[in-house]
Structure formats: structure tokens, C-alpha cells
Amino acid sequence: MATVSTLSRLDAGSLALRMRLDALTRQVADGRKGPHYGDIAPQARLAIDLRADLARREAWQGNIDTAQARTSVTQNAMQRIADIATDFYEKATKLDGTSATLISAVATQARAAMTEIANLLNETHAGQYVFGGTDSANPPVPDAAGIASSGMAADIAAAVAGLAPGNAATVAAATLAAAASDAAGTTPFSAFLSDPARGLSELRQAVPTGEGQSIDYGIVANRNAAATSGGAQTTGSWSRDILRGLATLAALDPSQAALGTDFTDLVASVRVGLRGAIDTLGVEQGALGATEERLQSISRRHDDLTITLKTQLASVEEVDMAETLSRLDATKTQLEASYRAIALVSSLSLTNFL
Template sequence: MSIIGSIGNLAVDQAALRLRLDTASRQVSTGQKAQVYGDLRPEARRAIDLRGEVARREAYANAADRALARADATQTVLGRLQEIAATVGAEALRAKTMATTGAEALARTAAAALAEVAALLNTRHGGEYLFGGSDVTAPPVPDAENVTTGPMATAITASVATLDATNAATVLADTVTAATDAATSPFSAFLEGAGTTEATRAVQVADGERVQIGVFANRGQDGEVVASWGRELLRNLAVMAAVTPALAAEGGGWSGLMDSVASAMGVAATSLANEQAMLGAAQQRIGAVSDRHQDTLVALRTQLGSVEEVDLAQAAAEMSLLKLRLEASYEATGMLSRLSLAALLR
């Protein structure tokens, strides 16, 4: 073979070496075997399938994390509401025996609790209201700031003011009407309409597996609307906020009114505890599914790494070797070029 032919062969080899060196350099830089799936043949299909499964599991795990954060925020509010129901309910029983002094203190305590409950029911997490059902952009209690003087409280105050020795049952019935009638209800039009029957919010945590995490301000965990814990809290707190020393001094229906309020607050506290328990069970279920996703993701990413990622130490060693071979080839080309020039000059 002539010197010119040898130089040509070296040039072809050098082009191939440069291509391999470029590939090795990119692999060392990125840690990936290839830039496109086509270069992963025959493992391209497996890589695509693994990436799809990783994305699917990540989506479920992220949804579970968001749901758990929302449930945690909801649990905090429910805990405080349960505390208010138990505490103020006990205050009603104490006020029953303390006459005028108890009535005055009870009214102040209940008014403050009423404002707090309304504000708590309007709690938001991640920019969404927690207790408004699917209407996440509107507050469940539209006029929470003025709930102590709003239509429900005003109507209840007027009813309580008529209390005498014979009409406690009528007064209580009127307060229920004030808390449920569309004109005086403290809840949003959505909650008093479609929100009374819509499905509870749930999160998709796996294929074919949804877990309910929604809690409605106007519905109990058993679906009860009229006597739901939220409505009973607001109604009975408004009743207690409306009492006066004069009503307590009059006697008559005072004892029956306080017994009814204390009983209703106890039922609300129990309902809230049940709500917390159900949500806690949902959290445990979501957490368990999330853990399974995370464990599976570790295995999937390991498999994907074996398909797509390079051994950096091996790739770096190969790159160094290719550089040496390419440099040697260049030197050989230079030497042959000099020999060819010398032959031409002879």
C-alpha cells in the first residue's frame, strides 16, 4: 500500500476515533449513555417504558403529598373547632347555675367563639378554601367578619329575646330556622345549593384507588346538612351570644335553653372528633400508598439508571484511551506525510 493510501486510511480511522471521543466526552459530561432514545438500541423501548412508569408514580406520589398537606391543615382546624365546641358547651352548663353573672360571661365568650369559628371555616390552604367543597375559590362563610351581627345572629338574638317559662322549644326551633333558611344562613349559596349533595373531594393515589379527604363546613361526616356540626356550632354559639342577665334572672325557660345548647355543643364536639378520625384514617391510607410509590420509584430509577446512565469512571478511562489513540494516529499521519514529502523531493 502506498504512503498516500496509508494516510487516507489513517484519516478514516481518525474520524471514527473523533466520533467515539465526542460520544465519550458527552457521556462523561452528562452521565447519560445517549442523547436520544434511538441511540440506546436495543434498550430504547425499555427506557421509554421505565420513564413512563416513573412519571406515573411521581404524579401519584406528588398528589398524595399535596393531599396529606391539605389533610394536615384540615386536621388542625377541626381540632380547634372541637376544642371550642367542648369548652363553650361546658360554659353553657356553668352559666345555667350562675344566673346573671354566668349569662354575661357566657355571652362574651360565645360571641368571640362565634367569630373565631366563622374565620376557621374560611381557612385556606394552597390558595383553596378547605371547607367549601368544590367551590374552592369562594369562602364557605361569605361574611365571616360580621357573623356576630349578620342575618343569622340578628334573627337568633330576636328569638332568644322572647324566651319565657313556656316557649323554650319554640325559641330553639326558631333558631334552627334562622341557621337553615336561605335568607339568613351563614353559609354560601353554593354550600346551601349544590354543595349539599355533591361528592366529597377525593384524591387519586393509584390506579383505580381514590381516597376521600374533603370536609364540608355545612355537612357532617354522615352527610347530615341541617344538624351538621358546622351549622350547630354557629347556631348555638349565636344563641349563647344572645343571652342576657335579664333572661337568666327571669328563670323560666333559661334552664331548658342552656341544657339544649350544651347538649347540641356536645354532639357537635363528638361529630368533629368523628370527622377527625375519618380524615386520620384517610391520611394513613394515603401515606401507606405514597410510601409504596416511593419504594417502587427507587427500584424503577435504579433500573432506568442501568439502561440510560454510564459508569463515569469507565467512561472517563475510555475517553483518556481514545485521546491517546487519536494523538498517536495524528503522529503517525505526520510521520507518513513527512516520508511522502521526502520521496517527492528525491
């Protein structure tokens, strides 16, 4: 009976050692204390809280990364638009009515530039139109290729065609009104962006960056975001002002140079409008750049805090590998000794015992 009792105790001890060895082997394999929260009691609640905080920060970081990608595309498009506007501002300074060839060339180039700008306002990132506001699945300029013959361009061309002695200011006002119009059939912008109840009144797109925090970053095709347009020759929107200037230049006829002052006054209004639009666009770019810097700063802070949280979580959920390996070796030694003891006791006979 004593031998049986001894064997039972040895078997129970061996089983406990085997279970400990299995647990240590798994810990060495995955580095974790265990697959269940019970394995890390009483710090399970802390682990849950840390994981929840990590998940929130990863979501915010993902939002920021997406917003930064969109702002980068937006900045590149705006810079190209600014370059085009600057180029035509400089061209307009040379239109003094003395060269019919130059007037024709600038008109042709302006029509092509309108198409390029319309396509720039239709820039996309990850399949979404960055200048489309919340209607990001649809182009803000539905017919970019045909913008030079849009209702806005046609109205401006009709106004320019009516240039006559003494009415340059009236013609300029008519081109301004056409560019500012949100009427269907006139505006080149989408129905969504032109709707006072939707695109024209919606808030800027914003990115959640923290608990109860967000940063505005969206810019739409037909109205300003952070910048304010000023002066007599503005629609209130840098994009409309640029398109108005280009459409006016595109509609010029070399024969109108003979009107002298009226021709140069109309061209001067184009220059003033383009200059104001270029300055306003620069302010818009600067404001968006400041937003990008804020997003980058917040992103770095989330990265730093994520590292800290992961370190804290590791201290709760993960094992000390050096200590675990040492315990694994010790347990193996104990288990081998247990097996030898069981084998020895099992081989004892009554004769050997006596």
C-alpha cells in the same frame, strides 16, 4: 500510491477515533449514553415506558402532597373549633341562672367565638378555601366578621327573646330550625354551599393516588363528611350545631334567669347540642386522620417505586462511569498513536522510501 492509500486508511481510522473520543467525552460529562433514543437501542422502548411511569408517579405524588397540605390546615382548624366548642360547653354547665354577670359575660364571649369559628371555616391553603368544596376560590362563610348579626343569628336571637314559661322546648326547636336553614338571608354559608343542586349535593373532594384510584379527603363548612351527627339537638352538621349553640348563648339576657326551669332547660339544650357536635367533630377528625395515614402510606410506596424505576432507567440510559473513563483513556492513547503514524507516513519521501 501506497503512501496515499495508507494515509487514507490512517485518516479514516483517526476520524473514527475522534468521533469515539467525542462521544466518550460527552458521556463522561453528562453520564448518559447519548441524547437520542437511538443511542440506547434496542432498549429505547423500555426507557420510554419507564419515563412515562415515572411521570405518572410524580403527578400522583404531587397530588398527594397538595392534599396532605390541605388536610393539615383542615385538621388544625377543626381542632381549634373543637377547643372553642368544648370551652363553651363547660361555660354552659355553669349557667344555672344565679349569676347575671356570668350570663352577660358568656353572651359577649359567644359572639366573639362565632366570628372566630367563621374565620376558621374560611381557612385557606395556597389561596384556596379548604372548607369550600369545589368552590375553593370563594369563602364558604362570605361575611365571617358579621356572622353574629347574620340572618341565622337574628332568627335564633328572636326565638330566645321569646322564651317564656313552658316554651323552652319550642324555643330550642326554633333555634335548631334557624341553624339548619339553607335559605338565602338566613344561612351564613355561601350560596354555592347552600344550593341543593351544587354544594349540598356534590361529592367530597378526592385526590387521585394511582391508576384508577382516588381517596376522599374534602370537608365542607356546612355539612359533615365522614361523620354522622345523632340525637335530638342536632341539625345534622357539627359546624351548624356549634354555631347554633354559640348564637343561643349570645342571645341570652340576664333577666331571663328569673324564668328558672325554662331558662335552665334552654341552656341544657345548648349543652346537649354542643356535646353532640364535639363528639361528631372528634369522629370527623379521626376519619380525616385515617385518610392522612393512607395518603402517607401511598406516598411512601410511590417514593420506593420511583427509586426503583429511576435505578432501572439509569441502567438503560446511563453509562458505567469507571468503564467509560477507561475507554476514554484508551481511545486517547489510540488517537495519539494514530496521529504519530500519520505524521510518520506523511514525512516519507520517495528517497526515504527507497
